[in-house]
Amino acid sequence: MSDDLIVRRPEGLYCPAGDFFIDPWRKVDRALITHAHADHARTGSAHYLCAAPGAGVLRARLGGISLQTLAYGEALRIGEVTVSFHPAGHVLGSAQVRVEHQGQVWVVSGDYKTQPDPTCTPFEPVRCHCFITECTFGLPIYRWRPSHEVMAEVNQWWQGNGAAGRPSLLLGYSFGKAQRLLAGLDPSIGPIVVHGAVEPLNEAYRAEGVALPATLRMAEVKDKRLYQQALVVAPPGAARGPLARTLAQASDAMASGWMQLRGARKRAGVDRGFVLSDHADWPGLVQAIGATGAERVIVTHGQEDVLVRWLQEQGLQASAMATDYGGEAANDVALVTEAPASQAASETHDTADSPSPGSPHSSSQHSP
Structure with a gap:
């Protein structure tokens, strides 16, 4: 939509009102980085901004970059918008990017998980009007054990x-x-x-x-x-x-x-x-999206169609957005790629085959 705070450009996710990109996949002037995994943090941009706990890892991976940092929750005015970083619970320094403009709030999740992890700050839900969420494991069969x-x-x-x-x-x-x-x-x-x-x-x-x-x-x-x-x-x-x-x-x-x-x-x-993932499982995705209170959800990199359909069934305005992010499929190993949705149910553990509350195959409804 023409008044969207975040749009897709050939270089990546772009904020016109702030004139910056979030996790761009091509070289840009100003890049806001959610975390230092290679599919979200790439070399060549002129200026970088990230959450302070992730600075050391980002420098270790990208070298001598021009880098500015913000503490979690610290606000910064860029152009016509106010931005801040909030914990994503994915890896050290991972962050969601909150963008506010004229009373509208959008949040770009980057990658995230809701499970406890002693090596990074826990995921923090951020209230917003539109939530751009990953869904690397966006099928009801994915349910992580403690x-x-x-x-x-x-x-x-x-x-x-x-x-x-x-x-x-x-x-x-x-x-x-x-x-x-x-x-x-x-x-x-x-x-x-x-x-x-x-x-x-x-x-x-x-x-x-x-x-x-x-x-x-x-x-x-x-x-x-x-x-x-x-x-x-x-x-x-x-x-x-x-x-x-x-x-x-x-x-x-x-x-x-x-x-x-x-x-x-x-x-x-x-x-x-x-089975140990740094991404949210199906219950984690459902919980995280609901906690934002967002009326609109944009889904990226994963089983987008399944999650989009389920969100629409809950009455939300939901759609998918194509990106160059690869999630754990890119980060772990090429031969361990995600099976198509039609195959995944037959390959999963027996204990995950049956429907349970919060899945599209269950009669219970989730209230975002």
Whole structure:
């Protein structure tokens, strides 16, 4: 619509009244960044603005950029609008962008999750008239178990491998997922080793006061026998390189929301799949959208059609917007991509197959 606060341009999501872009996918003059994942924070823009807790990670990933920061909740006037950043609970420094103009409030979510996470500030609902939301896992089958239960299984798997003298290789995206995994590990089980791509992000987290266990870089391991009791955290893309030769006898596992699908676990070719996502599941999406009080919802990157249809059934003005964001499908590993909606229901865990309150297949209604 002509009076929309945020519109789609070839460069990305654009605010005409403020003359800035949010998470642009091309080079622009002024970029407001929700978080430092590569599909949302790209090099080449002249000026960047982000939430203060994410500055260290953003600089670590983009280098010597012109960067201005705002504390969560701090307001800044840009052109004709007032902007502020609010916690998204996705990764360290992740933020929703609130844009206000002449009494209208829009919020761009970036990526977010509603589950507790000791490595980042919890998601904070922001009241608005229009909410632009991700829906990476926008199907009712996606329902996450409590994180502490998943991490208890990870520690048990590691301990069992160590008792057999077998290395444990745990695959997770180097920014966000790796640190969340590290925060939940029990260091009394054995040494914790990280891939070279993970440790620089660990340093940025520690600099922001996030408690992580002591880790060794793989390059620092002199005696390979250490791996027999160790857990190694590495990005999925490293599994087929020299790492595979170093840990030839390892039991491997992947931590991802996609691990809820049996087909995804098979495609990943790992011994274990731990269902742990840095994105909201279906109940989380429903809860987050409802908490905004928005009458209008714009859905991006994920199962847009399913969520849009459900929101419309609740009486909301809902539509989809195409973007260049890839969510966890891009961040984790190409072969663990989302199955089509028609396949996902048959691939999920048996316990997630049946309808439950809040799903499009349930008679209960959600009040936003």
